[in-house]
Amino acid sequence: MWFWRGDYSEGCRGTTDGSLLEPDPQDTGCSDLGFRELYVRWLQYATFLPLFRSHGTDASREVWRFGEVGTPFYDAIVKYIRLRYQLMPYIYSLAAQITLNSYTMLRAIALDFPDDPNTFDLIDQYLFGSALLICPVTKPMYYQRNSIPIRDEPKTRCVYLPLGSRWYDFWTETIHEGGQTNVASALLDTLPIFVREGSIIPMTQVMQYVDEVTDAPYEIRIYRGADARFTIYEDEGDNYNYEQEAFALVSLSWYESCNQLKISSRQGFFSGLVTERQYDIIFISEEGRETKTIIFKGDELLLSSAKPYM
Template sequence: DGFRRDVKNRALILSRDAYLGSQRNGTMVWSSDIYPTWDAFKRQVPTGLDFTASGMAYWTNDVGGWQYLPAEHHPAHPPLLDPSDARENVGGYDDYPELYTRWFEYGTFLPIMRTHGSRKYNEVWSYGKQAEPILEKYLKLRYQLMPYLYSLGYKTYQTGAPFMRALFMDFPNDPNIADIRDEYMFGPAFLVAPVTEQGATSREVYLPAGTDWYNYWTNERVRGGQAIKVDAPIEVLPLFVRAGAIVPLGSAIENTGQEQKIEKVRVYPGADSEFTLYNDDGKTYAYEMGEFKTTHLRWDDAAQKLTRQGTPAWTEPDERILEIVKR
């Protein structure tokens, strides 16, 4: 109430712990001052899924870990990224550029993406020449997905349901997913399977039954209800898109204060689907007074046609905006 009284812009409270119901007060929670280790990284995935399953949607962690890096660390496997030109930042932690990059890839698909810690530098160019283009790639992807993310936030505001979800929440009839704790859904479209093992360049991914899936990077279409081995070189986060998904993509921006236009609406055929695209001023509580815009998108798979209702979200002809994935 004090925030609303004294500050015009929306309140945001960053907390390391909270009680059920605190999500009503603009609270996001992070996993505290964790260690910069592969074990700590691996634990973040199931921890986040347990947390959001409690009904508190906005969970995050310190990408790369918060605590100081050890003076030396020599991994069991050769590092996938050369640390030699990042020594001023990572010291003798030989595989830290690899750890940070894998963590950054995962962080791109968290409700709140935060890179934070006790390192000397934290820019994308601070972890070596080999890491820099990979980090840049995922940072740009995060901004490109902002229309999708913001619309997911609107859905959470309406329903209270989290948009980072353990697989059982979306596929309750698939008995094979009950114990899977290292994959998750990110909204209705994306299945995310982080690589949390040092030196790994592939991992097994289970694709839930009842739908087909597309490999995000290759557009290969795969039948659900099976576990597959997925190539995952250091620059690739195993990422799949559910058939029928509608994914709005924004234009290139450098921060969320800049105006962002809808650049593409990408559809992954295979099922009928709907998606509500949402936008407002991004700062104030005016949305509570009805000052927002929604565009309802509907994909008819049989007709291979996308229709829209509501406020126009783009001015270009639909054929310039619509991108139907084919493989």
């Protein structure tokens, strides 16, 4: 269910009542560094929503209005736009699961961790799919409205990591125990994101639009520590032919105990299907990264990591 609350104006303020960012009666415009910071935080949050669209009433949204290349607001905005495109294989596959299996892309944390009562009242964190724990920043840390600097404000955010899993910091790949509150970095260009151990996240290269390079390699990130499964979904991307089963599925299964990745044979077909694609498999663990590259041609493959995970 969607609740449309109308177009937001330029001036906004952060809240902690579950609504994240609310309209403010005073519009100050893009020259206001407080608004620039707010917009960056809005965009970071929106990167991990089903619909990624910068929209508003009389609000400056073009990236070049926020500075130039090499300046903090501009660079932070570009960073998350690029990340959104990199995550398209993951996001599009999640969207398919809504249609195929009645899944939910945005998940209250208690849905996946019902045995952890600390998750029941978490209103400012959520799961984006089963893998990503998203923790939006909901208060200013650098500037108030009218470009007034904020002094001595920690650039951090408290994040509760649910009990029942360990969690990788998306940016540093350090691992943290669940069932505790972690103080995470929340610099201007850093949205706190954590990845559940036992997750598979398919990614691709940065693009200007989603089908700019249809045969681009996939980066398959495997966050080790537990078994993991993910199904990559592909279709023509610009029509309703998927309703006539014009799509393809590739299931990925990671078995932690035997240190092995199984890539299933491709199921299905559609016009324009890329029959051979490079997969850069990245095994992520406490010991660091290990990368293996294969060319997937549609047939089942078994691949082992060279590093047993202790």
